[in-house]
Amino acid sequence: MTPKKPPAPPPTPFPFLHRELAWLDFQERVLEEAEDVHVPLLERLKFLAIFSANLDEFFMVRVAALWRQVEAGIDTRGPDGRTPREVLDAISRRTHPLVRRQHRLFERQLLPELRTHGVRILTPARLDRAGKAFVSRWFEQHVHPVLTPLAIDPGHPFPYLANRTVAVIVELDPTHPHELPHARQVVLHLPAGRLPRFLRVPGEGHRYVLLEDVVRAHLDAVFSGYEVRSATALRVTRDAEFDAEEGRALDLMEHVEAAVRRRRLGAAVRLQVERDLPPTLLTLLKSELELDEADVYPMPSPIGLADLFELSSTIDLPVLRDPPHVSRPVPGLGASDDPFATIRRGDVLLHHPYDEFEAVTRFVAGAADDPAVIAIKMTLYRVSASSHIAQALVRAAQHGKEVAVLVELRARFSEEANIAWARKLEDAGAHVVYGIVGLKTHLKACLVVRREADGLRRYVHLGTGNYNHATARTYTDYGLLTADPAFGEDLNHTFNLLTGYVRPPPLTHLVLAPTDLRRWLLDAIAREAAAARAGRPSGIDAKLNALSHPDVVAALYAASRAGVPVRLIIRGPSCLRPQQPEFSENIRVVRLVDRFLEHARCARFGQDPDRWWLTSADWMRRNLESRVEAAWPIRDLALSARITAAFELQWADTVKGREIDAAGDDVRRAGKAVRAQTVLASTGG
Numbered sequence: 001m002t003p004k005k006p007p008a009p010p011p012t013p014f015p016f017l018h019r020e021l022a023w024l025d026f027q028e029r030v031l032e033e034a035e036d037v038h039v040p041l042l043e044r045l046k047f048l049a050i051f052s053a054n055l056d057e058f059f060m061v062r063v064a065a066l067w068r069q070v071e072a073g074i075d076t077r078g079p080d081g082r083t084p085r086e087v088l089d090a091i092s093r094r095t096h097p098l099v100r101r102q103h104r105l106f107e108r109q110l111l112p113e114l115r116t117h118g119v120r121i122l123t124p125a126r127l128d129r130a131g132k133a134f135v136s137r138w139f140e141q142h143v144h145p146v147l148t149p150l151a152i153d154p155g156h157p158f159p160y161l162a163n164r165t166v167a168v169i170v171e172l173d174p175t176h177p178h179e180l181p182h183a184r185q186v187v188l189h190l191p192a193g194r195l196p197r198f199l200r201v202p203g204e205g206h207r208y209v210l211l212e213d214v215v216r217a218h219l220d221a222v223f224s225g226y227e228v229r230s231a232t233a234l235r236v237t238r239d240a241e242f243d244a245e246e247g248r249a250l251d252l253m254e255h256v257e258a259a260v261r262r263r264r265l266g267a268a269v270r271l272q273v274e275r276d277l278p279p280t281l282l283t284l285l286k287s288e289l290e291l292d293e294a295d296v297y298p299m300p301s302p303i304g305l306a307d308l309f310e311l312s313s314t315i316d317l318p319v320l321r322d323p324p325h326v327s328r329p330v331p332g333l334g335a336s337d338d339p340f341a342t343i344r345r346g347d348v349l350l351h352h353p354y355d356e357f358e359a360v361t362r363f364v365a366g367a368a369d370d371p372a373v374i375a376i377k378m379t380l381y382r383v384s385a386s387s388h389i390a391q392a393l394v395r396a397a398q399h400g401k402e403v404a405v406l407v408e409l410r411a412r413f414s415e416e417a418n419i420a421w422a423r424k425l426e427d428a429g430a431h432v433v434y435g436i437v438g439l440k441t442h443l444k445a446c447l448v449v450r451r452e453a454d455g456l457r458r459y460v461h462l463g464t465g466n467y468n469h470a471t472a473r474t475y476t477d478y479g480l481l482t483a484d485p486a487f488g489e490d491l492n493h494t495f496n497l498l499t500g501y502v503r504p505p506p507l508t509h510l511v512l513a514p515t516d517l518r519r520w521l522l523d524a525i526a527r528e529a530a531a532a533r534a535g536r537p538s539g540i541d542a543k544l545n546a547l548s549h550p551d552v553v554a555a556l557y558a559a560s561r562a563g564v565p566v567r568l569i570i571r572g573p574s575c576l577r578p579q580q581p582e583f584s585e586n587i588r589v590v591r592l593v594d595r596f597l598e599h600a601r602c603a604r605f606g607q608d609p610d611r612w613w614l615t616s617a618d619w620m621r622r623n624l625e626s627r628v629e630a631a632w633p634i635r636d637l638a639l640s641a642r643i644t645a646a647f648e649l650q651w652a653d654t655v656k657g658r659e660i661d662a663a664g665d666d667v668r669r670a671g672k673a674v675r676a677q678t679v680l681a682s683t684g685g
Contacts, residue, residue: 022573064239118205239266354685357472458488
């Protein structure tokens with residue numbers, strides 16, 4: 001698949017917010033959920049962890065990419081008029097206050113509220129005698145044997161500080177300086193992922209101590225013969241991006257494996273330190289890590305609040321959580337149903353997590369075990385380590401079925417799980433490919449070929465989200481199951497392209513990126529503008545994760561100027577500035593952040609208002625130009641009506657919805673209290 005190379009973009013003569021700054025706007029909205037007193041306490045803790053984890057990834061990927069541009073001497077101004085260096089400065093000015101706000105929230109609100117429910121984070125010194133004895137035994141049994149003091153002196157290279165791992169830097173004075181060579185600064189690298197960050201201490205209530213505090217309380221056991229002057233926790237964030245060199249499939253897998261290992265060694269892009277770090281040590285760290293003052297984030301303990309996931313998941317207080325969500329069984333797709341008979345009777349629309357994702361799992365598993373199924377073809381983008389769907393594909397290959405799987409090895413931070421499943425599938429006899437050279441495959445699709453009385457029939461699943469049963473419980477996504485021959489034909493041609501570079505004929509229903517989807521979208525927007533100028537009804541409704549493609553933003557501005565009413569629900573970053581005079585007066589944008597991550601992508605246009613299009617692609621340059629994606633129509637008007645009802649409900653959300661105003665701020669919406677996710681959960685979506 002050779003993408004049509006777009007022309008170089010001209011300077012942008014319209015309001016455009018840089019994608020990274022738009023992303024920070026979204027993160028502020030996530031932080032608001034942690035601040036919301038109406039959200040259950042442990043869910044607020046979870047949102048604080050999400051904010052921290054998202055910020056980690058932002059620095060590892062987006063900030064790191066900007067630094068690489070700066071170091072390469074790139075000073076080209078982007079669509080927003082800023083150079084990479086200017087964007088970095090703007091990010092720093094925006095991020096430091098957000099981080100301070102995050103820690104104030106944790107210290108002044110969440111910790112005191114946790115204490116009222118018997119949850120306390122204590123230092124070992126504040127434990128009773130039994131608690132101190134427990135912590136000491138645990139240190140000797142589980143921590144001390146794996147600690148490695150790493151000296152900082154001319155005879156030792158500055159120790160490597162692993163990405164997102166807490167370490168303790170210690171200043172020492174020897175009590176017997178003439179006996180042995182000695183160091184005055186030592187780093188203790190805490191065992192990442194092998195020990196809990198929050199250690200539960202037996203006894204009354206829910207008592208926890210931090211791993212770094214356990215270590216600090218027992219430094220005399222580590223540094224016998226020294227006086228400890230200071231012991232301060234720190235955490236480094238490193239560049240985690242890599243370029244997967246293209247080549248033969250085996251070479252690509254080997255390269256991705258090597259690149260994942262190299263990721264640990266990426267350049268430092270952020271340093272988080274406890275705010276009482278001695279100035280001399282801070283100067284040393286900045287010098288060794290090659291960081292500026294703006295890259296340092298002093299904060300109170302604990303640093304690295306992404307680890308609050310661990311704490312929030314271990315506290316057994318259901319009253320402090322959202323009520324359990326139970327997904328609705330899909331009629332005709334239950335454990336005892338014949339999924340193929342159900343799909344033959346008509347298309348099935350799935351809206352997860354309101355509709356259970358197990359319906360998709362049973363579709364694939366049923367195909368794996370059905371003797372009448374002769375072939376399964378599937379794409380896998382993010383695969384969990386215990387994926388039921390990947391297990392079913394292995395089983396199908398072992399049963400002798402023709403199984404072809406495109407495993408996207410370059411799905412960021414899912415590389416290792418994907419590599420493991422690729423090997424298992426190959427060992428089982430499946431045909432495994434790793435994508436098209438130069439393009440990530442983000443399309444989520446499954447094709448099942450079944451021998452029936454009247455010949456071969458193809459069954460199709462297309463989804464806006466990943467085939468991942470873990471995230472399907474917390475992400476909202478749409479999926480379509482159909483036996484329509486035209487869908488089957490289109491998807492068959494698509495898989496022939498993915499596995500064998502066989503150029504497809506014109507497709508009937510699927511619109512693929514990077515070849516056609518961008519132009520199709522721009523043409524659809526232009527048709528609405530033409531209709532409005534001609535005095536005919538027009539309109540654009542869309543729900544997306546992100547909007548950042550300059551050409552799409554420009555097209556939407558042109559449609560707005562022509563009089564097209566545009567309604568956008570954009571959960572994440574949006575570079576479009578709504579309600580700008582002369583540009584976007586007819587565009588309204590709503591951001592919706594709630595218990596479930598709004599991940600579905602869909603759109604409809606006024607020239608065909610009863611037909612929704614679902615897609616795996618956001619309206620971003622990478623999705624429309626650098627990935628294999630697809631959009632497809634919902635042809636059944638009753639199914640389209642379900643999407644319409646959900647969209648209108650989400651558009652009317654006054655509890656979790658925020659409208660982005662002309663200044664770019666998220667503004668609460670007035671009116672009767674409407675919370676879309678609650679209504680959808682109660683009605684089955």
